[in-house]
Amino acid sequence: MSVQVYANLGGVEESATLGMTRLAAELKAADLPVISLSAGEPDFATPGFIAEAGIEAIRDGQTHYPPAAGLAPLRAEVAAYLSQECGGAYTPEQVLVTVGAKQALFNAIFTLFGPGNRIVIPAPYWVSYPPIARLARAVPVILETTAADGFKPDPDRVAALFRSGARGLVLNSPSNPSGAVLSGAELDRLVAIAAKYDAWIISDEIYHAIVYNTEHASVAARARDYERVVLVNGFSKAFAMTGWRVGYAVGPREVIAAMTRLQGHINTNTALPCQYAALAALSEREPRQRAIEEMVLAFNRRRDLLLKGVAAIPGLTPYPPDGAFYLWIDAGRWCDSLGANSTGLCMDLLDNERLALVPGEAFGADRFIRLSFAATEEALTEALERLADASVRLGLR
Numbered sequence: 001m002s003v004q005v006y007a008n009l010g011g012v013e014e015s016a017t018l019g020m021t022r023l024a025a026e027l028k029a030a031d032l033p034v035i036s037l038s039a040g041e042p043d044f045a046t047p048g049f050i051a052e053a054g055i056e057a058i059r060d061g062q063t064h065y066p067p068a069a070g071l072a073p074l075r076a077e078v079a080a081y082l083s084q085e086c087g088g089a090y091t092p093e094q095v096l097v098t099v100g101a102k103q104a105l106f107n108a109i110f111t112l113f114g115p116g117n118r119i120v121i122p123a124p125y126w127v128s129y130p131p132i133a134r135l136a137r138a139v140p141v142i143l144e145t146t147a148a149d150g151f152k153p154d155p156d157r158v159a160a161l162f163r164s165g166a167r168g169l170v171l172n173s174p175s176n177p178s179g180a181v182l183s184g185a186e187l188d189r190l191v192a193i194a195a196k197y198d199a200w201i202i203s204d205e206i207y208h209a210i211v212y213n214t215e216h217a218s219v220a221a222r223a224r225d226y227e228r229v230v231l232v233n234g235f236s237k238a239f240a241m242t243g244w245r246v247g248y249a250v251g252p253r254e255v256i257a258a259m260t261r262l263q264g265h266i267n268t269n270t271a272l273p274c275q276y277a278a279l280a281a282l283s284e285r286e287p288r289q290r291a292i293e294e295m296v297l298a299f300n301r302r303r304d305l306l307l308k309g310v311a312a313i314p315g316l317t318p319y320p321p322d323g324a325f326y327l328w329i330d331a332g333r334w335c336d337s338l339g340a341n342s343t344g345l346c347m348d349l350l351d352n353e354r355l356a357l358v359p360g361e362a363f364g365a366d367r368f369i370r371l372s373f374a375a376t377e378e379a380l381t382e383a384l385e386r387l388a389d390a391s392v393r394l395g396l397r
């Protein structure tokens with residue numbers, strides 16, 4: 001059946017990461033030996049004490065409508081967590097609980113920007129930022145970054161874009177896909193520039209707890225005197241809770257109130273038992289720290305395994321990530337050899353090596369590929385072997 005899709009959805013395509021994960025799942029269902037390193041999803045189970053809290057909430061009859069802004073004790077716990085872990089000073093009224101960080105980003109961008117507003121999005125970017133901006137009828141202004149700059153936005157170029165009228169900046173540190181982590185000083189500089197031009201900063205810190213040999217600097221601690229900041233975070237990555245769908249946004253009271261009104265007409269909030277599980281994740285400090293430490297240790301081992309393995313494969317240049325769980329790889333020589341862009345290359349790897357990776361094109365950097373290391377060491381070792389096979393097949397040395 002052909003249906004008319006209204007202009008509201010114009011140009012919004014399937015998420016490339018979800019699309020590649022879906023293709024890999026289809027091949028797996030047909031019994032093909034696919035290794036999928038495309039999903040941004042920790043392969044660990046949700047820690048037991050968190051899952052139990054969700055189950056207990058269901059048994060206790062916490063199965064009714066949640067408040068649109070989120071469960072009051074969870075909002076209070078998020079404010080407390082941000083002060084302990086990120087150096088923020090927020091009240092519970094400044095916290096909105098959402099259906100994952102994705103909805104927090106949508107609500108923030110939809111609330112703060114409208115038709116024609118320009119939003120600076122440094123590339124490589126997480127796949128959903130430009131479509132969300134477009135859904136708000138805003139205009140994503142893509143700011144390229146380079147390996148030489150550590151894939152971090154050049155402050156002078158950000159300033160120039162604000163000067164020419166851009167009203168917002170999306171930051172993502174640690175970054176998906178590059179793994180770049182902004183230092184406190186780098187964040188200070190960007191906040192000062194935004195303040196000079198009265199621009200909004202949307203800071204997506206969903207990978208805040210997953211860093212390697214470095215510290216996460218949060219906008220919560222860096223923008224105390226500057227109000228036009230919305231911090232987005234959630235439980236999916238640090239707590240292995242992707243399917244529970246709990247995230248949050250923190251910002252000025254009036255903005256949070258407006259985002260709550262929007263949410264009240266769309267989905268009310270995320271499921272109440274999930275909010276109780278999230279509450280346990282934040283309030284039980286010791287088991288939380290232990291669970292995170294174990295996961296980060298495992299990610300760190302896999303990161304080292306992959307970095308070493310990929311660096312030894314001809315034609316691929318991996319960039320060591322300081323955070324998150326992705327390896328960002330310059331595969332330009334492979335693209336040239338195949339005569340294809342990064343999407344063509346990833347389709348070739350899926351067809352011929354049964355290896356699912358995400359093309360850099362989806363992140364606004366077409367000669368790169370992204371490999372998720374949220375997978376077992378066995379799967380990663382096998383993936384390295386398949387990449388080595390591909391390098392021979394593509395004639396690289």
Ligand SMILES: Cc1ncc(COP(=O)(O)O)c(C=O)c1O
Pocket residue numbers: 040099100101102103126172175176204206233234235236242246247
């Ligand atoms: C940078 C970034 N922001 C937001 C999200 C969305 O997370 P959630 O599962 O909380 O909606 C993701 C998920 O992949 C992500 O990588």
